[in-house]
Amino acid sequence: MLTVDNISFAYDTKPVLKNVSFTIEKGQHIALIGASGCGKSTLLKIIYGLLHIEEGALFWEDRKLLGPSHNLVPGEENMKYLSQGFELQSYRTVAENIGQYLSNFEPELKQGRVQELLEIVEMMNFADTKVEHLSGGQKQRVALAKVLAKKPELLLLDEPFHNIDNFRRSSLRRNLFKYLKRNKITSITATHDKTDILSFADETIVIKQGEIVTKQKTEVLYQNPQDYYIASLFGEVNHINLSILGHESDQEILVYPHEIKVESTSPIKARVKNSYFNGSHYLIEAVFNNSIIFFDHDSQLTAPEVVSLSISDEIIQKRIHS
Numbered sequence: 001m002l003t004v005d006n007i008s009f010a011y012d013t014k015p016v017l018k019n020v021s022f023t024i025e026k027g028q029h030i031a032l033i034g035a036s037g038c039g040k041s042t043l044l045k046i047i048y049g050l051l052h053i054e055e056g057a058l059f060w061e062d063r064k065l066l067g068p069s070h071n072l073v074p075g076e077e078n079m080k081y082l083s084q085g086f087e088l089q090s091y092r093t094v095a096e097n098i099g100q101y102l103s104n105f106e107p108e109l110k111q112g113r114v115q116e117l118l119e120i121v122e123m124m125n126f127a128d129t130k131v132e133h134l135s136g137g138q139k140q141r142v143a144l145a146k147v148l149a150k151k152p153e154l155l156l157l158d159e160p161f162h163n164i165d166n167f168r169r170s171s172l173r174r175n176l177f178k179y180l181k182r183n184k185i186t187s188i189t190a191t192h193d194k195t196d197i198l199s200f201a202d203e204t205i206v207i208k209q210g211e212i213v214t215k216q217k218t219e220v221l222y223q224n225p226q227d228y229y230i231a232s233l234f235g236e237v238n239h240i241n242l243s244i245l246g247h248e249s250d251q252e253i254l255v256y257p258h259e260i261k262v263e264s265t266s267p268i269k270a271r272v273k274n275s276y277f278n279g280s281h282y283l284i285e286a287v288f289n290n291s292i293i294f295f296d297h298d299s300q301l302t303a304p305e306v307v308s309l310s311i312s313d314e315i316i317q318k319r320i321h322s
């Protein structure tokens with residue numbers, strides 16, 4: 001178990017993290033989300049032991065993590081950290097990079113392990129290619145294999161799929177998290193991509209301006225976002241006043257675009273402004289009660305068409321109580 005106990009951190013005089021506390025059970029996968037600059041990378045670097053903290057403490061199981069001034073080699077031995085600027089040796093091959101820290105005593109074992117890692121990141125055909133000849137996304141996959149090589153107990157990933165094309169990203173993500181689960185490797189992934197979060201993170205930690213806003217089961221967090229900041233980290237979201245929907249209360253609720261339906265009998269009218277093609281559907285931007293509303297629709301709508309919108313009672317009740 002990882003325990004982060006009331007840590008605060010500043011770069012020089014600039015406070016970045018404030019009174020951050022949480023625990024993570026062994027084998028759990030945690031997503032770390034928050035607006036750019038809120039302190040996600042800083043938190044990962046502190047956990048890994050690259051930055052010294054003046055306040056608070058960190059523990060892995062019962063062992064206190066002492067930070068950079070006590071480690072001869074930067075970083076905790078049982079952890080691996082994949083930074084946004086992955087460090088690879090560009091003049092060496094993919095296989096050499098992946099196997100860099102593996103023991104040479106049993107060459108066959110090492111070769112088998114490198115092969116297994118190449119398969120996880122789908123780079124089998126590049127084993128003998130020099131890293132300098134790889135694309136940015138391919139380098140990121142090699143860096144991922146390299147941090148997995150020695151089976152860390154805790155894996156810290158900073159935007160691990162950032163450079164990887166969508167086609168490759170889904171299978172890579174599946175392979176990676178399957179591997180982590182099978183090997184009971186705990187992980188924390190800082191990300192801006194909701195597809196990294198929704199399917200793979202057991203729990204999600206939300207950071208806002210250096211403070212933890214919440215740590216919850218990912219599905220619960222998505223279904224019942226406490227505020228606009230949290231909901232907007234998952235994509236477009238609407239703030240809707242219940243009184244406009246004909247309710248007595250004037251409470252504002254959060255509604256995702258896919259929760260709003262076009263229904264001809266509804267009295268709620270919106271004027272279409274733009275349609276954005278999203279592949280499986282269109283995201284429609286419309287004007288409703290003098291403000292902008294976003295909803296999903298299966299076909300394009302043309303401005304200034306007026307449409308009737310509805311939100312189910314089930315969604316309204318759920319959000320009233322979230």
Ligand SMILES: Nc1ncnc2c1ncn2[C@@H]1O[C@H](COP(=O)(O)OP(=O)(O)OP(=O)(O)O)[C@@H](O)[C@H]1O
Pocket residue numbers: 011014016034035036037038039040041042043190
């Ligand atoms: N080495 C540094 N020296 C001074 N300030 C820094 C340093 N690194 C980061 N910061 C600042 O600390 C704050 C938090 O940065 P951090 O990289 O942790 O944010 P983040 O949430 O990971 O952002 P992003 O999502 O854009 O990667 C930012 O305001 C950033 O400008």
